[in-house]
Amino acid sequence: MKLPNSDAPPSAQANEPSWTDPHVFAHRIRCHAISMTSLGKSSHVASVLSMAEILAVLYGRVLNIDPMRPDWEDRDRLILSKGHGGAGIYAALAERGFFPVDRLRDHYQNGSVFSGHVSHKGVPGVEISTGSLGHGLGIGAGMAMAARRSKEKWRVYIIMSDGECDEGSVWEAAMFAGHHRLGNLTAVIDYNHMQSLASVSDTLELEPFADKWRAFGWDALEVDGHACSTLEEALSARTGADRPRVVIAHTTKGKGVSFMENQVLWHYRSPQGEELAAALAELDSIGPPKDGRRDA
């Protein structure tokens, strides 16, 4: 089967690599996610669509990383704690040059290392394998503590989901990071307001969400999670910070494909046939902003 997006969309055919402009990068991540979840008949496409700008800004603008040296000791660390969005990380790393884009076709296939929930084994650039929620923040706090005690400059970023914050282990880690004032730790929450069976509000209300984090000793910001420049400002390195930061990024689950937006169904459903064509057509028709600067 030919991947529908194996040819770069018109908007991504510039000389520049796709990742330098976060709008273009996010668009590419979305196209890959649709194709990968279609080809693999896998779930969680909407969870990738909601965090495309978060991934694009982090991997394209914020993280100090080197695709030629994935194990470089001084790199910034990013942990995708919402491991079900693995397709998004694989897409971002491929676009960023950690491995060939062609390898994305292996996602979910028999014998593949590209598991549905992100795994580091055999995939350069993935720091931590996740899939069970509530692990990333604590591991990240350990990394941040290690960096501080070793007097190293690298920073730690965690991408979490909103539903993940139901896990008690998140708050164990939050309390620890707040208490120890881990200013080199930044968490960004893909707050798409939907979880597995219903909305966050109908499941376990998180609000007042930012206040919860502040009460745990964190610096909390709420931003539009699809606004690249705002995200970049919120996620950029903070010199001399003495508190961990959480960026609560308000997003739309399934963002970019109208019939997937805010539908619990698309936490699970894999786009096939007409749905696949419609999704890709809609993404291409919208494309990234022409000037490459406007926020979505």
Added chain:
Amino acid sequence: MRDAFVTKLLELGRKDPKLVLITGDLGFGVLNEFMATLPDQFINAGVAEQNMTMLATGMALSGWKAFTYSIGNFATLRCLEQIRNDACYHDAKVTIVSIGGGFSYGQLGMSHFATEDLAILRALPNLRVITPAETWEAQDLLEEDIKLPGPSYFRIDKSAGGVPRGAGERGRIGVARTLAEGRDVTLVTVGGILAEAVGAAKLLRAEGVSARVLSLSSLKPLDEAALVGAARETGGIVTLEEHTIIGGLGSAVAECCLSAGATPGFFLRLGLPDVFSTVVGDQFYLRRKFGLDAESVAVKTRQLVSKWRERSAG
């Protein structure tokens, strides 16, 4: 054994500035010297064992040797998924130290009986399961383990086997100690309950039964050669553990021998039957209650040896 282990850990920590000890808010009076001597290598994670294990993994993957420390099941079962997904899958240099194997905290009740840990942890890939029986052996095994990559679990017993170090002897991971030689039966143990096996062997000897006694320093790696040798060279095998009989030492020995085609002449697993203890008492009281003391072991073993001799004679 606990104090000896922590003393050795402090000694190793002085030499290695990237050794970190993370406790789940336990260790009063035990960790004080470590805390005072190496404050930059000590973290109290609070009463939060999941986070303790996640922190350890994060630090280990950033170049540190991380030790987690708690008692009973708190360092293991409470944070089992963190051990599995984080420490083990990432092959991180995390050493889980649980103080109080088996009935070490016998008066504290069910929550503090660590009687399923071996079965559960030995199923985890990459994890070494280390079961010292003596204080000096715990130190030897720690010294060896810290040089190895990847995660490990130390089950630290309150009791000890009580058999002094032999001339030139060193505890070694994956190498069984032979405490007594014999041909009629092999008694196999892990941890301080070795003392009961040694006692049973003496009682049996007085009754004309010669018993080999093996103490396994680790359940993973397992000294398969010693176990197959026991199955082939002695009448049968009796395993003795302060642990459920399901999945722990007895199961490991059975798996090993049957897989090697070395079927013992008889085989008995002594440990807790598939139950929780609902009564409390000191470690030795609870051993007697469940028939794990030297006298009970000797009685059950003698019966098996007698039947085996009858079969052999017939």
